[in-house]
Amino acid sequence: MESVIFMGTPEFSVPILKGLVEKGYDVKAVVTQPDKKVGRKQKITKTPAKVAAEELDIPVYQPVKLSGSPELDELMQMNADFIVTAAYGQFLPTKFLNSVKIAAVNVHGSLLPKYRGGAPIQYSLLNGDEETGITIMEMVKQMDAGDIYAQKAIKIEEDDNSGKLFEKLSYLGRDLLLETLPKIADGTIQKTPQDKDKVVFSPNISKEQEKITKEMTAKQAFNLIRALNPDPGAYMMVEGQRLKVWKAKVADEATSLNPGCVVANKGRFAISFADNSVLDLLELQPAGKKKMPVKNFLNGQGSKFTLGEEIVDE
Template identity: 50%
Template sequence: MTKLIFMGTPDFSATVLAGLLEQTDYEILAVVTQPDRAVGRKKEIKMTPVKTLALTHGISVYQPEKLSGSQELDDLMALGADGIVTAAFGQFLPEKFLKSVDFAINVHASLLPKYRGGAPIHYAIMNDEKETGVTIMEMVKQMDAGAMISSAKLPITDDDNVGSLFDKLAVIGRDLLLETLPAYIAGDLIPIAQEEDKATFSPNITPQEEKIDWQNSARSIFNQIRGMYPWPVAHTFLNGKRFKIYEAKETIGEGKPGTVIVKTKKELIIATSDGAISLKTVQLAGKPKMSITDFLNGVGRTIEVGDVFGK
């Protein structure tokens, strides 16, 4: 039986961990995940999905704020694991930790060498990619730069957003890992080095990137909105108040960018530099998230054609 340390944090990671736990060939000695955080308006402390799953299986959980130089690192290295499997963990692993096991591999949600970094799914959508996927790679000191062991592709449709792709890729990543691990451990798979000149990066989304620029095209703004849904959520401003746009669609229309060009009881359309955006699910600062119909029949009923978003 192969002894593993699993490292991950969100639902994507939990799906991969659940797959490993169903197998009889692996023993999960410990799980490492990010510390519990305060979430939501009420700032309630919430366990990560990986921690929740691990505890239901009686697995020891480690949550160092920073793994490097921690007591937790020493404890993990003393467990005698054969290998490390990571999936959306969110921290760099110290080189001595990587060298303490026979192998260390990562389940990464992109087709490497494209989109190394912490937000590969977000950027794939925002950049209007037509496909994405999962790559199983060896871990090295440099971020997501290890040799590739296996990969699987998935088309991106206009109906996809970050949430839907995370769910799809989690299942693909789980299945690919379970298919890959036995042959890799047996030495039957030869990893392939990444082509460095083709590497692109997907750092964590910045607050500035969340802000909509109505001077962009409708296609670009549509991709930005779905590339940030359900998190961190794209926003604009309305009469000086932050206005989040969770869901929208491209449509036909002309006007000064940011200007309301159509308003009915069920529809609000805003012009861009090329085409227009029809809002579907929104949230004005201080108000709950709601459908555009509920918004227009409530707090948004004073909006008129000619009003400008972004100010």
């Protein structure tokens, strides 16, 4: 079986790495991002890919920057058949891509050329897409621009959020990769160039994009909430305080209230948005507190809001 240098960082990459090992590929190394401080206590935390690699007894490399590093020289000397990347998080030098015997392959969480970049899964939700999928592509110097080996689509369900889609796509990516690698190895697969006229980019989510505003419709707010769940979370400013919204649904009703007003606060907590739309808030996290269902919120600080009151700040 062919040898592989695997490169990945988040949980998305773990089923793909394990799938390669279970299928019998000789994974010579796992390259992942450096350990980083996480949470309020700033605890040094290993990446999910590193944890999996250590469980599988595979050597781990964690250069801060791969290009020009001693680690790069070591990796190139392995003369692997494949490089396989799955949400690694760094550009790879061209000489490294060219060092493998067969191909450098990327498992990408979108239907390219739509959503090149670091946040394809989030943007599929943010834009209210009906489907997303996996692309197995040839790696080139330009970001996510290589020829396509294979693609497979799945429907985006109403209750999907970013976390659920990451999990679904990681297993879809594993299966499609394992189906595609033998065809690349024996030369029976045909590559398809990406249509440059249909390229859409999905840059990493910015801090500014995390905020729910009154200018949004309820549907747009709903899409933002699920796109940013579980990380980093979307929030709205309510009477000067940050209120994270982890779960919501678009109400069937319309309202004549101005955007940002309380539509209902008895048994449900609903807010008016643009175009007379209404959003039911279902799971909330007030500043300095834990996540809670809306019932608990209403029993606490939510009870002070009155119907028709404008509570959402700009």
